[in-house]
Amino acid sequence: MAAEGSNSIDALGQFQLHPALGAIGRSVNFTQSNLMMVVAGLAVLAFLYLGMKPRAMVPGRLQAAAEMGYETIMGMCTETIGGHEGRKFFPFVFTLFFFILFGNLLGVFPLFFTFTSHIMVTLALSLTVFILVTVVGLKEHGLHWFSYFVPPGVPVALAPLMVLIEVISYLSRIISLSVRLFANMMAGHVMLEVFGSFIVMLGGIGLLGYFPAALSLGVNTLLIGFELLVATLQAYVFAILTCIYLHDAVHLH
Amino acid sequence: MDVASAKMLGAGIAMIALAGVGIGMGTIFGSLVTSVARNPASRDRVFGLAILGFALTEAVALYALVIAFIILFV
Numbered sequence: 567m568a569a570e571g572s573n574s575i576d577a578l579g580q581f582q583l584h585p586a587l588g589a590i591g592r593s594v595n596f597t598q599s600n601l602m603m604v605v606a607g608l609a610v611l612a613f614l615y616l617g618m619k620p621r622a623m624v625p626g627r628l629q630a631a632a633e634m635g636y637e638t639i640m641g642m643c644t645e646t647i648g649g650h651e652g653r654k655f656f657p658f659v660f661t662l663f664f665f666i667l668f669g670n671l672l673g674v675f676p677l678f679f680t681f682t683s684h685i686m687v688t689l690a691l692s693l694t695v696f697i698l699v700t701v702v703g704l705k706e707h708g709l710h711w712f713s714y715f716v717p718p719g720v721p722v723a724l725a726p727l728m729v730l731i732e733v734i735s736y737l738s739r740i741i742s743l744s745v746r747l748f749a750n751m752m753a754g755h756v757m758l759e760v761f762g763s764f765i766v767m768l769g770g771i772g773l774l775g776y777f778p779a780a781l782s783l784g785v786n787t788l789l790i791g792f793e794l795l796v797a798t799l800q801a802y803v804f805a806i807l808t809c810i811y812l813h814d815a816v817h818l819h
Numbered sequence: 820m821d822v823a824s825a826k827m828l829g830a831g832i833a834m835i836a837l838a839g840v841g842i843g844m845g846t847i848f849g850s851l852v853t854s855v856a857r858n859p860a861s862r863d864r865v866f867g868l869a870i871l872g873f874a875l876t877e878a879v880a881l882y883a884l885v886i887a888f889i890i891l892f893v
Contacts, residue, residue: 578892742878749881756888803874 575763577756581683599681606668606681613668639663639805646809651816655809658698662691663805670751670797674790682800683751685744692743695808703815714818743807750800754793761786829890836883843876 585592586601617632625633639660643652666682673680681687703711715732716725764782768775851869855862 578888745882745885746875746878749878749885752888753881753884799870799874803871806871 575760577759577763580755580759581752598679599684599687602669602672602679602681603687605678606665606672609668609672610664613664635664636660642806642809646806647813647816651812652809655812659805659808659812662695662808663801666691666747666804667798667801670801671794673751673755674793674797680751680755682747683755685748688744688748689740691747691804692740695743695811696740699808699811699815702812703818706816707818711815711818714814739811743804747800747804750796754789754796758786758789758793761789826890830887833883833887833890837880840876840880840883843879844873847872847876 583597583599586596586598590596591601613628614632617628620626620629622629640653640656643656643659646652647655669680669682672678673683703714715729715736717728717732720728761782765779765786768779768782847869851865854865
C-alpha cells in the first residue's frame with residue numbers, strides 16, 4: 567500500500583511472497599501462495615462434500631451449486647471432447663476448473679493471496695495441460711499424430727511453411743494459456759491497488775480531494791464486481807480451452 | 820533521452836494494442852446484437868460464445884498491459 571502523502575504507487579508489491587506458518591514455513595520455503603493453494607484445495611473438497619451430503623431430491627442452495635458445477639463441466643466435456651472421451655477426461659477438467667476458480671475467487675477477499683497471479687503457477691498448470699494433451703495424442707494415434715501439423719488440402723510447395731507455423735502455434739499454447747490467466751488476475755489486482763492508492767492519496771490532500779476520492783472508491787467497488795466476473799470467466803476459459811486441446815488430441819482436427 | 824523517460828514512452832506506445840482490442844470487442848458485441856436480432860431464440864447459445872470471445876479478446880489487451888508493466892517495473 568502506498569503510504570499517505572507519498573506520490574508513488576507500489577502496484578506490484580502486493581505480489582511479493584512471504585514465508586507462511588512461522589519457522590516451519592521459513593525452513594521449507596512454504597509461502598503464503600502455497601498456503602492459499604492448500605486452502606483452495608480444502609475449500610473445493612469442503613464445498614463438494616457439504617454440497618453433496620444432504621442428497622436431497624429438491625436440492626438446497628449449496629447442493630444446487632455443486633450439482634450445477636458438475637453439470638456445467640460434464641456438458642462442456644461431452645460437447646467439446648465428445649461423449650466417451652469426454653467422460654474419461656472429466657475428472658481432470660473438473661479438478662482444474664475448480665482449483666483455478668477457487669484460487670481466483672479467494673484473491674478477491676481481503677487478506678487473501680491470489681496464487682494464480684503468479685506466472686510460475688499458471689505456467690505449471692498450462693504445462694500440465696500441454697504435456698497431457700501431447701501424451702494423449704501420441705497414445706491415441708501413435709506416430710500418425712504428427713499428421714496434425716500438416717493441415718489437410720495444403721499444396722506441397724507450402725507444406726514446410728505450414729508445418730513450421732503449426733508447430734509454433736502448437737507450442738505457443740503453453741504461453742497463451744498461462745499468460746492469459748496470469749495477466750487477467752494480475753491486471754485486476756493492480757487496478758484495485760491503483761484505485762485504492764488514489765483513495766488514500768486524494769483523501770490526504772484535504773477538502774478538494776474528497777470528491778475524487780469518493781469517485782475512486784466507487785470505481786473500486788465496481789472493479790471488485792468485475793473481478794468476480796473475470797475470476798469465473800478465466801477459470802471457464804482455461805477449462806474450455808483444455809477441452810478444445812484435448813478434442814484436437816483425440817480427434818486430430 | 821534518458822532511460823526513465825524512454826521507458827515511460829515505451830509503456831505508452833505498448834498501449835496502442837488497445838486499438839485492435841477495441842475493434843475486436845466492437846465486432847464481437849456488434850455481431851452478438853445482429854445475430855440476436857435476427858434470431859432471438861438463439862440468445863442463450865450465442866451469448867455464451869460471445870462471452871468466450873470477449874475473454875479471449877480481453878486477454879490481448881492484458882498482454883499489452885503486461886508488456887507495459889515489464890517495461891515500467893522490471
